[in-house]
Amino acid sequence: MGSGESGGTAAAGTAAGGATAGGTAGRPPSAVVASLMLCMALVALDSTIVATAVPQIVGDLGGFSVFSWLFSGYLLAVTVTLPVYGKLADTFGRKPVLLFGIGLFLVGSLLCGLAWNMGALIAFRIVQGLGGGALQGTVQTLAADLYPLKDRPRIQARMSTVWAASSVAGPAVGGLLAAYAHWRWIFLLNLPLAALALWVVARHLVEPVRSPGRRGPVDWAGALAVFACGGVLLFALVQGGVAWPWLSAPSLGLLGASAVLAAVVVGVERRAAEPILPGWVWRRRTIAAVNLAMAVFGLLMVAPMVFMPTYAQAVLGLDPIGAGFVMSVMTLSWPLSAAFSQHLYRRIGFRNTAAVGMSLAAVILYSFTLLPHPARPWQPALVMLLLGAALGLFQLPLMIGVQATVGWAERGTATASVLFCRQVGQSIGAALLAAVANATLASRLADASVPGLPDGLDDVAKALDRPELLPPAAADQLRAAVAAAVDHIFLGAAVAALVALLILLLAAPRRFPVLPED
Numbered sequence: 001m002g003s004g005e006s007g008g009t010a011a012a013g014t015a016a017g018g019a020t021a022g023g024t025a026g027r028p029p030s031a032v033v034a035s036l037m038l039c040m041a042l043v044a045l046d047s048t049i050v051a052t053a054v055p056q057i058v059g060d061l062g063g064f065s066v067f068s069w070l071f072s073g074y075l076l077a078v079t080v081t082l083p084v085y086g087k088l089a090d091t092f093g094r095k096p097v098l099l100f101g102i103g104l105f106l107v108g109s110l111l112c113g114l115a116w117n118m119g120a121l122i123a124f125r126i127v128q129g130l131g132g133g134a135l136q137g138t139v140q141t142l143a144a145d146l147y148p149l150k151d152r153p154r155i156q157a158r159m160s161t162v163w164a165a166s167s168v169a170g171p172a173v174g175g176l177l178a179a180y181a182h183w184r185w186i187f188l189l190n191l192p193l194a195a196l197a198l199w200v201v202a203r204h205l206v207e208p209v210r211s212p213g214r215r216g217p218v219d220w221a222g223a224l225a226v227f228a229c230g231g232v233l234l235f236a237l238v239q240g241g242v243a244w245p246w247l248s249a250p251s252l253g254l255l256g257a258s259a260v261l262a263a264v265v266v267g268v269e270r271r272a273a274e275p276i277l278p279g280w281v282w283r284r285r286t287i288a289a290v291n292l293a294m295a296v297f298g299l300l301m302v303a304p305m306v307f308m309p310t311y312a313q314a315v316l317g318l319d320p321i322g323a324g325f326v327m328s329v330m331t332l333s334w335p336l337s338a339a340f341s342q343h344l345y346r347r348i349g350f351r352n353t354a355a356v357g358m359s360l361a362a363v364i365l366y367s368f369t370l371l372p373h374p375a376r377p378w379q380p381a382l383v384m385l386l387l388g389a390a391l392g393l394f395q396l397p398l399m400i401g402v403q404a405t406v407g408w409a410e411r412g413t414a415t416a417s418v419l420f421c422r423q424v425g426q427s428i429g430a431a432l433l434a435a436v437a438n439a440t441l442a443s444r445l446a447d448a449s450v451p452g453l454p455d456g457l458d459d460v461a462k463a464l465d466r467p468e469l470l471p472p473a474a475a476d477q478l479r480a481a482v483a484a485a486v487d488h489i490f491l492g493a494a495v496a497a498l499v500a501l502l503i504l505l506l507a508a509p510r511r512f513p514v515l516p517e518d
Contacts, residue, residue, distance in 0.1 A: 032146070032204050033146075033158075034200070035196070035200035035205075036159075037159060037162045038196065038197045039101075039102065039197050040135070040159050040163055040166070041166040042190060043078070043135045043136050044163045045166045045169070045173065046128060046170075046190070047071075047075065048170030048174075049171070049173055049186055050070050050125075053174045053177065053183045054067055055178075056179075056182075056183045057070070057118075057121070057178075060183065061117050061121060063118025063119065066118060066119075066122065068238075069122045069125075070121065070122060070125055072234075073122050073126045073129065074125045074126065074129040074132070075423070076230075076235070077126045077128075077129025077133060078132045079230060080231050080234070081133030082133050082136065082137045082419050083276055083277050083416050083420050084223045084226065085097055085101065085133055085137050085412075086137050086141070086413045086414075086415060086416025087219070087412065087413050088412075089138050090408075090409050090411065090413050094142050094207060095205050097134055098134065098135070098205075099201060100131075101132070101133070101134020101135045102131065102134075102197055102198045102201065103131070103198060104131030104134070105131030105132055105134075105135060106131070106191060106194040106195060107127065107131075108124055108125070108126075108127035108128030108129075108130070109128060109187045109190035109191055109194065111124035112124040112125060112184075112187035113184045113185075113188040113191075128187075136419060137415055139159070140159075140399070140415050141403075141412045141415045141416075142205075143155045143156060144403040144411055144415070145411070149400070149404055149514075150342075152403075153341060153342035153400065156396050157339035157396065160338050160392070161334075161335040164328075164330070165331055171324065172324065173186075177189070217273065218274070219274055221272070222268050222269050222275050222276040222277065225268045226276055226277060228261050228264075229258055229262050229264070232254055232257050232258045232261055233254075233258035233261075233262075233424075233427075234424075236255050237428060237430070237431040238427070239251075240254075246435070278413060285509055286402065286509055286512050286513065287406075287414055289503060289507035290401070291417055291421040292421070292503050293354070293358075293398065293503045293508070294395075294418050294422040294425065295421040295424060295428075296425060296499050296503065297358075297394065297500055298421070298422040298423060298424065298425030298426035298428075298429060299426065299432065299493075300429065300493040300500070301391075302430050302489075302493075303365065303433060303490050303493035304327065304384060304493075305327070306430065307437065307489050307490075308326060308327050308486075309324070309327055310486070311482065311483070314478075314479060314482045315374060315482050315483045315486070316375065316377055318377060325381070326377060326380055327384060329381050329385045330387055330388035332385065333385050333386070333388035334388035334389070336392070337389040337391075337392025337393055338392035338396040339392075340392075341393050345400075349512065350400070350401030350512045351401070351504055351505075351508045351509065351510055354398050354401075354504055355504045356393055357390050357391060357392065357393025358390070358497050358501045358504065360386075360389075361390040361391055361394065362494050362501065363494075364383060364386045364387045364390055365490050365493045365494035366490070366491065366494040368380065368383050369487045373480065374479070374483075401512045402415070404515065405513050405514060406515070407515060429496075432492075433492060437488070437489055440481070440484055440488050441481050441482070444480070444484055444485075445481055
């Protein structure tokens with residue numbers, strides 16, 4: 001592993017305790033790798049593909065007041081099931097968990113395509129998410145199982161490319177299907193793809209026979225407690241500031257209930273023979289530090305992924321395709337940087353490589369606030385290109401580093417804990433940064449003396465959709481207010497990047513305790 005890490009690694013050979021896939025050890029068949037990437041693409045696509053089809057869905061099924069749960073319900077189900085599937089993958093193997101996840105995702109997609117009203121569609125999206133949680137965590141774990149440490153950056157960079165490209169392509173694909181076919185095809189299209197992935201994994205992925213070791217009863221009580229706690233917390237974060245004020249009784253009640261349920265989780269898991277969330281995830285310095293850093297990473301990612309498209313359309317005046325391009329350039333540099341990161345972390349270690357990436361990210365995020373108003377489209381696009389390069393140096397080394405510090409029997413749990421913390425951080429970031437944006441907009445609109453501006457935040461979205469209906473001075477003032485709000489969001493993201501950097505430098509060990517490969 002070079003001088004950067006302790007423990008040493010084999011330069012070649014199979015992954016530590018890795019699965020084989022019907023081929024040469026350490027060289028899984030291309031069909032298996034393709035099926036894993038297809039699973040990753042399905043999860044990423046379904047996170048965003050519904051967005052541009054909402055008008056058609058609402059027009060057909062109704063339910064405008066609750067349509068946001070088409071996204072929130074799916075992401076909530078994915079997030080809260082990650083720790084459960086990670087533990088089950090360590091207990092029963094990756095293949096049965098992955099097959100179950102693909103099957104459940106397939107069933108959920110079919111049901112979504114047959115939904116008869118908005119309530120049914122939301123419920124079936126949650127079923128999709130329950131399958132998506134198994135896909136997201138297990139695919140990442142299998143990537144470490146199938147490849148030796150020296151080859152993992154390559155497969156992880158490919159998966160990063162698939163995830164990023166699918167996330168960006170989702171809205172365009174959804175819009176095309178809704179406009180030229182029918183919105184139901186958004187979900188029915190998953191059926192042949194998921195069936196193909198199911199067949200390839202069932203036929204070609206072969207896990208070696210392993211000693212069962214300590215296999216106690218499945219901690220279903222812990223799984224239920226984790227699901228309930230995560231669900232209530234995410235529900236509070238999603239609805240707070242939207243359905244009701246943050247300091248209202250519903251918000252405080254839900255946040256209080258999530259705190260009580262967190263205490264229940266701790267009590268249940270301490271008594272479990274094989275807990276879903278084992279204590280070692282937080283007792284081991286490396287994993288705990290990476291979990292915290294990845295939670296902050298999830299928070300700061302809300303700025304470019306959620307608010308950059310709004311900035312590109314509302315402030316720069318770009319159409320959705322142009323706004324998508326400004327955001328998508330990040331997906332060009334991210335995988336390239338991630339693939340390059342192996343050359344860096346072999347010399348200076350996982351922690352220091354991630355610290356370099358996050359240091360650059362902090363500077364780049366802050367540089368966005370220095371752009372002129374109005375900026376030229378190439379300027380935020382350049383910021384996004386550089387940001388992708390910086391974050392590629394951060395995320396991949398930490399994921400590979402954590403997976404390298406655990407054996408096969410703990411890798412699923414460790415991987416799921418990292419992904420779970422990132423998802424929770426993203427939910428917290430969406431709520432926190434949205435509050436920053438709303439406060440800035442409210443302040444700027446209240447202080448403006450220009451006639452014709454929206455009366456309140458509820459009217460801002462309508463005004464942004466049809467700015468030509470506003471007086472020219474009011475339209476300019478509204479664009480300036482949105483630009484100021486996005487500036488504050490990126491400034492907050494830069495501060496979050498500094499927090500993640502401090503966590504790495506103060507909490508993570510300089511050398512990760514890498515285990516030798518079997």
